[in-house]
Amino acid sequence: MHAVRRESRDVDVVDAFVDLQQPDIADVVQQTQGRRIVVPLTLWHDDATAREVHGLASGDADVTVTAPIGPDWVLAELGVRRLIEAGARPTDTIVLAGGPADSERAVRDIGKAARLLSAVWGGRVHVGTTYGGLGSPLAEAIDIARAYQRRVVVSMYALTAPATVRGIGDLGADVVTGPLLAPGATDPTVVSLILARAAARGSWVPVGRDPARGA
Template sequence: MSRVLIVGSSGTHSADGRANVSRLINAVRREAHGLDVADGYVDQQSPTLAEVVRTTAGPRAIVPLLLTRDPLPLRAMVAAARQDPSVSVTAPIGPDWVLAEIGVQRLMEAGARPDDTIVLAADAVTDEAAVEDVSKAARLLSAVWGGRVHVGTLAGLDADLGDAIDVARAYGKRVVVSSYVLTSGVAHDQMLLCGADVVTAPLVPPGAPDQRLVGLVLARARSRSGWLSADDGEHRAAHG
């Protein structure tokens, strides 16, 4: 029996965002030799993860298309996994060196220059574990970019994006926002209006998905060392 990779996504109302995620999942499906690939969603799209778990069988891994240990979608994914002991939840895809490399590519595509002030912008963070993940994402981006990276979030426990941009302006340089979001949607729309001089495209823009990201999703699915049991996953989602 083939193992099943369930790509778990938060879901989005954005038509562009849905199309971009769908292209990513189809690219994963094409490269997933020896794995059957299904997709499920926490909210706003169907099928739900619970439905996918009920209609599949055998060893299954839910790979969260999450850039941090965001507690709300992660709890939902763990709850879906608890329906069947054959289902595990892997670590989210972020933070990771691969995402930092793609983030630098987005900076270069946006015309960022070495003397710009870079602010990594993330969606709202409401959990200490997610705050740690955003900070780690900024450190990885800084290492690949080769310069300092500030951090701002749209809401929650970390520095407000608007405040972070105000601080960045004190350096007297252009402020470039590195969008730490997966795809188009409300969060990226808000980043475009944040007052920065330049805002990068999401990690998954229109067009063919980056093969490095495809490989990252597959690596999560195939590395059992990163898997969480349902009970462990619920504990981590609740406590970080």
């Protein structure tokens, strides 16, 4: 977030968290005044995060919640960069590892991320989710990829390395990429993506509403 703060000229940037980390987003909203824009740094729609931030927005007309930062072409391009760095070849079978998916909307978002990665990579991308939940389990997706009798490369769809990254190799993948953001590094394209979400000021669709169906 330091990089976002450096590049932001029109607004103050304040860190906040939805989980057990501090400062808690509810406290930050209460302790600040005026127009506030919440940008969820999630790569797909997450119901738990949506309930938390929309609860804050519903109680304060000056609070706006943007769309999450993913899926997006910027992240797909980063994913391909990580594939190349990991030594992926055009003949490999690629599996995007996302998750956890706690709703059908999350499954659709992760599926879209796989399609965007496929378009940039130029080849088919399978998709699996970790940590349980909805969607095809990653282990199952890797098994299906194995049927092509090629090397299986897992593309980590995460900003930073999740706790399960070491166990993914045990599922049968030949290669596992690094997360989208290299440890200790920032990427100007991700910074621009975050700032673009803030500038758009568009709200998430309320929890339980399917944007594809309009209700």
